[in-house]
Amino acid sequence: MSASTIGPADIEAAAARIAGHVRRTPVIEASAGVVLKLELLQHAGSFKPRGAFNTVLSQPSRPERLVAASGGNHGLAVAHVGHALGIPTDIFVPDIASPVKVAAIRGRGATVHQGGANFAAAFEASAELAAAPGVLAIHAYDGHPTVAGQGTLAWELEDQEPDLDLVVVAVGGGGLLGGIAGWYAARVPVVAVEPSACPAFHDALAAGQPVPAAVGGVAADSLGASQVGEWGFATAVAAGVTSVLVPDEAIVAARHELWASVRLATEPAGAAAYAAVRSGAIDVSRRRVGVVVCGGNASPADL
Known part of the structure; x- marks a missing residue:
């Protein structure tokens, strides 16, 4: 392999x-x-929680914060993981994200940053926070x-x-x-x-x-x-x-x-x-x- x-x-x-x-x-x-x-x-x-939990739990040490860019479902999953594990979470979503998903992300205690036309724009907006010390950025699908x-x-x-x-x-x-x-x-x-x-x-x-x-x-x-x-x-x-x-x-x-x-x-x-x-x-x-x-x-x- x-x-x-x-x-x-x-x-x-x-x-x-x-x-x-x-x-x-x-x-x-x-x-x-x-x-x-x-x-x-x-x-x-x-x-999505399957991959998000595996990413967090496979880290050598506990992250201080989770960050993700998402069209909605991945962000909701990461928010769920952060809530379940007690880790503060920031989610970046584009303008096209479903209001149902955005509300559910907020309902799990994550901070939502919304803007941009698509996932790629949300991902770009997340880059600065994702690079901060102690932050684990969880990609929506590529990892x-x-x-x-x-x-x-x-x-x-x-x-x-x-x-x-x-x-x-x-x-x-x-x-x-x-x-x-x-x-x-x-x-x-x-x-x-x-x-x-x-x-x-x-x-x-x-x-x-x-x-x-x-x-x-x-x-x-x-x-x-x-x-x-x-x-x-x-x-x-x-x-x-x-x-x-x-x-x-x-x-x-x-x-x-x-x-x-x-x-x-x-x-x-x-x-x-x-x-x-x-x-x-x-x-x-x-x-x-x-x-x-x-x-x-x-x-x-x-x-």
């Missing part, structure tokens, strides 16, 4: 480290052959402990559903994708799903490396990375991950169906992987498919 990829040993170590800090989220049958991993029931409403921590979702999923033929997951910056790909390590095919308006991983595959990508559409606050991360990309490529794009209309329809059929109140990003399945973008016939419902931090009012 090269220095730029994540493997099962990294993920098993992360699972031991964060045990007791994260929930083992359930799996339900959505339809014949399709199971949903309900990571929207994780602390802070998404998979060894972050990606290894996210991979604990797949470690759980394989124990819950050992006979999957395919795993489908939405992609923003690639941290969750890298973690899942790193665990399965090509033993089970993994398909990455992105909105057509946020094709960071798709564009990186075409270019052979992470490249700047467009950011827009209904899931931009969660999946709107302007460039996929190095760790997630390298690990996904090594595992042979393939890419599918879905239009915003399919994501909206999938979100409504998840509410109507199984009463899951997801955010748009949380419905993206299921959108690829229900729209036929991925052929799931005669296969047992695991679909990650990665987040639920949105107002249910528009369901």
Whole structure:
């Protein structure tokens, strides 16, 4: 395993480290052959606490302050970690961040700094504080402990559903994708799903490396990375991950169906992987498919 990829040993170590800090989220049958991993029931409403806890707990000494830039879910996760561990936390979010997520970040006691058009702007704004002594800056998706921590979702999923033929997951910056790909390590095919308006991983595959990508559409606050991360990309490529794009209309329809059929109140990003399945973008016939419902931090009012 090269220095730029994540493997099962990294993920098993992360699972031991964060045990007791994260929930083992359930799996339900959505339809014949399709199971949903309900990571929207994780602390802070998404998979992100896995990587955030692993990053903090793997440090050689306790940080004095945590800093993160985020479209919303990562910031909420870091705020949750800071609150749980008693560490002051500052979160930088762009103007497009969901008001629901911003309110939840503040509700966990973090200081919120809001401004800028996108995640990249928020990340730039966080740089000065992140460089201060005693501060641990936790990247939203690009770092060894972050990606290894996210991979604990797949470690759980394989124990819950050992006979999957395919795993489908939405992609923003690639941290969750890298973690899942790193665990399965090509033993089970993994398909990455992105909105057509946020094709960071798709564009990186075409270019052979992470490249700047467009950011827009209904899931931009969660999946709107302007460039996929190095760790997630390298690990996904090594595992042979393939890419599918879905239009915003399919994501909206999938979100409504998840509410109507199984009463899951997801955010748009949380419905993206299921959108690829229900729209036929991925052929799931005669296969047992695991679909990650990665987040639920949105107002249910528009369901």
